[in-house]
Amino acid sequence: MKILFVHQNFPGQFPHLAPALAKRGHEVLALTDEKNQRPSPVKTLRYKSPEPVKTNGVLGRCYSDFAERGLLAARGARAMRDRHGYVPDVIIGHTGWGETLFLQEIWPDAKLLVYAELMYRTKGHDVGFDPEMHPDSDEGRFLTISRSAHLLQGIVQADAALSPTRYQAESFAPELRSKITVIHDGIDTTRVCPNPDAWIQLPDGPRLCAGDEVLSFVSRSLEPYRGFHVFMRALPEVLAARPDAHVVLVGGDDVSYGSAPRDGRSWKDVMLAELGGRLDLDRVHFVGRLPYAHYLSLIQLTRVHCYLTYPFVLSWSLTEALSAGGYVVASDTAPVRELIRDGENGRLVPFFDIPALSAALIHGLSGDHEAPRLRDVARQTILSGYDLHRHSLPRQIEWVESFDPMR
Structure with missing residues (x-):
């Protein structure tokens, strides 16, 4: 043809x-x-x-x-x-x-x-x-x-x-x-797969490796449609409870979906202004948009990957995090429920429940004893229907x- x-x-x-x-x-x-x-x-x-x-x-x-x-x-x-x-x-x-x-x-x-x-x-x-x-x-x-x-x-x-x-x-x-x-x-599951040797050097930051206490958040743009504001508000409690954790946020300062703040700032600037001194910014790393190979290393090495979204288009980053055998804490919204079943291949929390999100992230970072099983089933979810x-x-x-x- x-x-x-x-x-x-x-x-x-x-x-x-x-x-x-x-x-x-x-x-x-x-x-x-x-x-x-x-x-x-x-x-x-x-x-x-x-x-x-x-x-x-x-x-x-x-x-x-x-x-x-x-x-x-x-x-x-x-x-x-x-x-x-x-x-x-x-x-x-x-x-x-x-x-x-x-x-x-x-x-x-x-x-x-x-x-x-x-x-x-x-x-x-x-x-x-x-x-x-x-x-x-x-x-x-x-x-x-x-x-x-x-x-x-x-x-x-x-x-x-x-x-x-x-x-x-x-x-x-x-x-x-x-x-x-x-x-x-x-998803190319041969490329997007678990890698116990994954590492990434952060610009002006530490070298992070698999096994380190890393919390990742990925979105094309850091914006409310992908729950950026909810994630940021959960971080003070997470950082206080996990003093060795590093948080890596991937995404641009522009807007992909929805609207920008009316005062001309980025949503990142808005949330940093709101949270003031409640964040240890030495452990919160905004890395912008990463080359794909660096992004892949991040989702392979992270201890907990957080994915939040409005009821909207599902991001490739979620399916790739699951394919990499990630421990995923995600929003209990309709597009996510199509892939993640709470307690089976990931953890789901209500989108707006900030205390529940903080608790779930802390639980994952501290070493959820069910993490190996959840990671295995996450990987199998993609292999069985999304490969x-x-x-x-x-x-x-x-x-x-x-x-x-x-x-």
Whole structure:
């Protein structure tokens, strides 16, 4: 087949699927934003980056921005068709940025497959979950609905969709779920595995090794959506109870989800100002975003890994921590419960219960006698259902090839 991937940040969710399909003899191309600098595993073409759209009104601005990107992606697709005679059998895209909105007008006979990451909803998910950081309001719910318009349009147009977890698939309306197949992106368990010799040298800090008393927290950005504020508020009690513990926080100072503080500070600055002198900052290490190899060493050596999240998209860092045989203390929220069963392969605590979180972290750092069993079962959880080469990738390939017009 001729297969075209469309993703503004390609390879995005498809770093393994695209080259795997190429190895099976399919002609695989990718169409991406001209400013995307990520290395591509397949031949890549580029469309013009969108300019900021001037639209009156907040509600219409969301759709205008996504539709503008969709228009530019479609123009790039039209050039592929008209100048080079390119006609794909299958298009695989991500609905999140609007790139798939107009592609069927260019190639009406191609099967359109989309990555359905999450549907924004005004109830039962992230909206209204944390009133302190994101107060619920009519206007906020209106904005959520407007942000969902292109996602709905994208999946309605699609022939089929893929979601990485049941929780994410079930965020879509029941009448759309029949289109969605749940297959996780997959974890390379050969690389992401336990390593008793792991170590990491912190910038301007100590050299930490497996066996040291290390508490890790990982998020793309240090922000409330990933429970950064809750974690920080749990630390004074943890540090007081465990005087030899070191805390390593991985993540940027920007915002990936939700909103930034209104006064222009980062959430890290906000929390450090709130906690004042209650933290021993000689043992709390903010390391920013780490190279992948350094991040992997951290989750391999840590004694306790903490993962917190709103009811929202599940992070790869959780599945990788489990694959590394990590002792994980996590929030008892719906996306997490899909992977972690309390007392079986990790520890769950209510998201907002700071004393419970402190107690669970202290218990893990002090040497939970059940830690070896929890770590073993954590690893088996990923091996049994999320392994890239044994489970995820073969199922993804089978799913794509089921749309072969010659079958």
